[in-house]
Amino acid sequence: MTPLADTHVHLLAGLDDGPPTADEALAMCRAMAAEGVRHATALAHQNAGYPANTAARLRAAAAHLAGELAAHNVPLTVYPTGEVMLSPTTFEDWRSGALLSVGGHDQWLLVEMPHALFLDVLPLVDALRPHGVRLVIAHAERYPELLHDPARTERWIAAGCLIQVTASALADPWDHGMERALRDWVAGGFVHVLGSDGHGTAFRPPELAPGFERLVKWAGRPAAERIASLWGVSVLQGLPVQVPPPKPPPRSWFTRLFGG
Numbered sequence: 001m002t003p004l005a006d007t008h009v010h011l012l013a014g015l016d017d018g019p020p021t022a023d024e025a026l027a028m029c030r031a032m033a034a035e036g037v038r039h040a041t042a043l044a045h046q047n048a049g050y051p052a053n054t055a056a057r058l059r060a061a062a063a064h065l066a067g068e069l070a071a072h073n074v075p076l077t078v079y080p081t082g083e084v085m086l087s088p089t090t091f092e093d094w095r096s097g098a099l100l101s102v103g104g105h106d107q108w109l110l111v112e113m114p115h116a117l118f119l120d121v122l123p124l125v126d127a128l129r130p131h132g133v134r135l136v137i138a139h140a141e142r143y144p145e146l147l148h149d150p151a152r153t154e155r156w157i158a159a160g161c162l163i164q165v166t167a168s169a170l171a172d173p174w175d176h177g178m179e180r181a182l183r184d185w186v187a188g189g190f191v192h193v194l195g196s197d198g199h200g201t202a203f204r205p206p207e208l209a210p211g212f213e214r215l216v217k218w219a220g221r222p223a224a225e226r227i228a229s230l231w232g233v234s235v236l237q238g239l240p241v242q243v244p245p246p247k248p249p250p251r252s253w254f255t256r257l258f259g260g
């Protein structure tokens with residue numbers, strides 16, 4: 001079985017809109033392990049809505065969860081991580097130590113857009129580059145400015161960003177346009193890591209395997225294993241990842257622009 005890596009799952013009990021209790025976090029972890037996930041973020045939001053979520057607080061909560069997993073023999077390794085909402089002060093916040101990179105390795109920063117806004121990340125990418133830090137764009141399928149603009153997405157990837165897609169969006173796209181765009185993304189090599197964006201056992205459960213199976217169907221098993229396992233584990237462990245430049249499928253973009 002492929003050891004899957006969930007690069008976006010909220011597992012820190014009571015710290016954000018993820019699992020409210022330690023029991024629910026543990027239940028999520030058991031479910032993840034049962035479907036083959038072996039590595040996962042222990043993640044919580046870091047934004048103005050959760051001012052108490054300091055890097056130290058997230059690390060301590062993740063260490064506690066790791067202890068619980070060991071005590072209950074759940075075969076899941078967790079990596080303390082902040083889901084950082086972009087703001088004008090993101091770079092300064094990172095330099096001050098306020099933000100927690102993926103796994104705390106200072107190699108990858110998991111970032112999401114502010115509510116109802118879309119920002120160009122390239123200035124931040126340039127500022128972080130001398131420090132050896134790169135961005136993972138969280139749930140990138142949510143942003144039409146990326147999903148429907150392959151040229152922009154190519155520039156971001158060329159600048160060093162990795163594109164994270166939500167497994168449920170692959171497995172169950174909410175309309176045909178979304179499905180076609182995601183299929184093009186996967187076929188063209190625009191998708192690098194997978195996340196469940198799990199928040200609880202019932203609402204937004206941490207399901208990764210259906211998304212992995214969809215990747216297998218759309219891109220073949222070797223590509224699916226790179227995305228859902230190899231590259232994901234590398235990011236969680238703070239290792240460098242070099243991805244090939246994407247290749248937009250020209251016929252599909254033409255079709256999207258001109259119909260048919």
Ligand SMILES: [Fe+2]
Nearest residue numbers: 008010083197
């Ligand atoms: Fe999230």
